[in-house]
Amino acid sequence: MMDGVFIDGRWRAGNGLPFQNHCPATGDVVWDGQGADESEVQLAVASARKAFRHWAGLPQSDRTAVLERYAEEIVKRSDAIAETISRDMGKTLWESKAEAATMKAKVSVSIAAQVERAGTKFSNTDFGSSHLTHRPHGVMAVFGPFNFPGHLPNGHIVPALLAGNTCVFKPSELAPGVAFHMAEAFAAAGLPEGCLNIVHGGRETGGALLNADIDGLLFTGSAATGVFFHKHFAGRPEVILALEMGGNNPLIIWDPADVDAAADIAAQSAFLTSGQRCSCARRVILPEGDWGDQVADAIVARAEGLSIGAWNEEGMFMGPLVSEKAAVNAVEFQDMLVARGGRALKPLERLERGGGFVSAGVIDVSQAADIPDEELFGPVMQIVRVPDFEQAIARANATRYGLSGGLVSDDDALWVKAHHEMRAGILNRNRPTAGASGSMPFGGPGLSGNFRPGAYYAADYCAWPQASQVSDKAARMSAQGFPK
Structure with missing residues (x-):
């Protein structure tokens, strides 16, 4: 049996429904355990909520340093990550090795994007100064797909953490194994406990996470599932949705x-x-x-x-x-x-x-x-x-x-x-359609998403802008109608 819940930096067996994953090439059982039940999902979200205030309050340089160390830890585990991905979902080993490399590369790209697209700007004015800063949303639920079980959720988690959010990650039940290596790498990098929690499981676990106290949902997967998520959060504009839903x-x-x-x-x-x-x-x-x-x-x-x-x-x-x-x-x-x-x-x-x-x-x-x-x-x-x-x-x-x-x-x-x-x-x-540059946005119109592209533009959906006009002293206003 394998542990299905990672909360506050510790793995434990889940109390939810049991599931197995078989290698599609050999038929071998590569994951066997129980997913998280509703109460455990609630605990994972509460843990992320508790960790959010401290993590969001750190200087940007501190969060960046943790993510840079995470990239180094991914490199140390790249062979194990690649083999796990291949055994889980059948991908050839050369492709899985390339995926592990993109997980490391995502960090430097995300740091550059965060500075360019969600950083801090300052200008002097006749009354004092104007400031543009960016603030994290809070607790982000990340749903991972099976086809790139490391790279794609990593592409949500890394920019979300850089911005000061905390995350609860539900891997695909068809490719659950790489989540263990990600959690291990983040812990070795010094990510505070609770900033990343993981809940394994199927539809029931995902449903519990949708209904939990989250501030955002970051998803890559099928159009049918993405449309369901969009309907689920109808009338709740306070929950940020970033949906990448494929294409014909x-x-x-x-x-x-x-x-x-x-x-x-x-x-x-x-x-x-x-x-x-x-x-x-x-x-x-x-x-x-x-x-x-x-x-x-x-x-x-x-x-x-x-x-x-x-x-x-x-x-x-x-x-x-x-x-x-x-x-x-x-x-x-x-x-x-x-x-x-x-x-x-x-x-x-x-x-x-x-x-x-x-x-x-x-x-x-x-x-x-x-x-x-x-x-x-x-x-x-x-x-x-x-x-x-x-x-x-x-x-x-x-x-x-x-x-x-x-x-x-x-x-x-x-x-x-x-x-x-x-x-x-x-x-x-004159280039294949299957693939894109991490230094450019990834997404499209129509049923392919909700106009929140990932890759370099993931920084946009991981933080909200705050514009401020600042004067050191309160001054009398001279608008017509105010007493002199």
Whole structure:
């Protein structure tokens, strides 16, 4: 059994419902314990509330120093973090090592963002001075996703703590293990007890945290869950919500462009992390005609040649999906596309290894009808053929989402048009859609979020501005109507 609750700097067994997590590559049990019940969630929030006053009152330099030490502690644990992530959710080890590195890098980026976007400014005036400062919200609930179980919650927790907030973190029950290493690293860095509490568990634990006395909710995950959270806090503007909810992302590939390079970018965009990135390309839009045929054929060739294996096998590009259920969902989604008129250029299939293992799929949906505007978290690429670039832009924007998108083309004029007209918060040219710079904002319009982008802009939702006009002495006002 494993401890499911971390409060006041100490782990203990939870009193909530039991759950297990199995490695999707091997089937091994990698987490076995009980989650936090409602009373334990309340204790975790109360602990964070108690720690808030001291932590928020420290000089910014003291909080920054703790986070810098945390970055050093993450480096010491990077191998353990990477292996834990891979065993939990199946990601290849090379990807998990990259994720551990981003956890360390997040600290310096967040420090720079906090200074630039949420720091202190001062100016002299004719009456004295004007001051702009920023204040923390209080206790922030952080809900972590399974696809980047270290990097993404870390991207909320680090800027929240820098700003002076305290946090209660609920990891995904599909990838709970990395939270232990994070708690250990923060403790070694000298983070005061209570500033970060952790409550493991499923839906019941998450519901208890939603109903607790929190000042903010920081979430990365599915649109359905994010919309539920948004409805839950309707009429409560005092609770800050930062919601990143994925996308049904388009990638336009247009002549002139190198066919092989374009196919490489498309495959990387759609199949990286087995399609389990919210920025993965779900829809690849190609021109009708011979050139588009060549690109489609080259994409299929790459899908057929992908190396797929367990996290600890060398040279693998794709690991399994996070669970057997996710693999079943991917097959059912593909079957639905075909049933509605899609043509399987290269079908996604369950592999004999079982568990979450699937191959990559490429489905031409140009003649399909009633394709749902949904995000499938898996390696299924939909190809759409259109007669002209105007139609390409129109099809790209035919989605409720708006997270990421891209154009592969050597034509500068096409890029100008796409950059002006495509509706995506992350829009790349001749680069994969799956990935973004930590030194820039991450988020998008529509159902992809609530206009509070993360990454460099996380500093914006972790603090509120306070504007002050200051004079050393009270002075008589000369406005008309006041007695002289």
